[in-house]
Amino acid sequence: MGDIRFRLQGRFGGFRLDAEAELPAAGVTALIGPSASGKTTLLRCLAGLERAEGEVVVEGVVWQDGRRFLPTWRRGVGYVFQEPSLLPHLSVRGNLAYAQRRAGQGSGPTFDDAVAMLGLAALLDRAPAQLSGGERQRVAIARTLLSKPALLLLDEPLSSLDAASKADVLPYLEALHHSLRLPVIYVSHDPLEVVRLADRALRMGEGRLRGPAAELAAADPLALLDDAQVRGLARAALAAGLPVGSGDA
Secondary structure (H helix, E strand, C coil), X not given: CCEEEEEXXXXXXXXXXXXXXXXXXXXXXXXXXXXXXXXXXXXXHHHCCCCCXXXXXXXXXXXXXXXXXXXXXXXXXXXXXXXXXCCCCCCHHHHHHHHHHCXXXXXXXXXXXXXXXXXXXXXXXXXXXXXXXXXXXXXXXXXXXXCCCCEEEEEXXXXXXXXXXXXXXXXXXXXXXXXXXXCEEEECCCHHHHHHXXXXXXXXXXXXXXXXXXXXHHHCHHHHCCHHHHHHHHHHHHHCCCCCCCCCC
């Protein structure tokens, strides 16, 4: 009870997934690694959108094992994709109300709480086509929260946004991190996002989870970054006008 456990194996075309972890049922776990390393495949297997052998147990509830395989709609999972898929014929209010009507019996924010947490009050009567990319993604996150998921999966939710839209959405994600107990698995290539949002991280490579990254992240999230990511972080700091150097020991 009280944790998230998964052990999944399977072949998807020429790609083999072999992933196992046990995570706290609270906070943000970043899932990092190069492109095509299996991060999205793992999320889709956790959500039941793809089928792999093994088990998934969320806070004592078996989503799959050797005898059962719950479909996505019975898993209590919330999934936010790179591109928000809002219902185009409904307003923002309508999209949120639709999710609320289909919510499970779990805990989660009220309609008003979700609107406040994602800063949507001024957008409720707009159609999705009238929103910016960052606004659409904020609505998609609020809609997912109103479905009352037991586990929230965020698959590079900022990757399709420009820098200004990312800057708009990221503070809301930070606020959610601090205000919700909901466990989150967050896929990202951006080291700045990982450092700002994650409590712990797992590194994937060639379909496998690599090393005791969760324990490492608790002590120093920067230790999870590879050389290219460290250089990217340094460039971002320089662009922001921050000094980058060896510093004092």
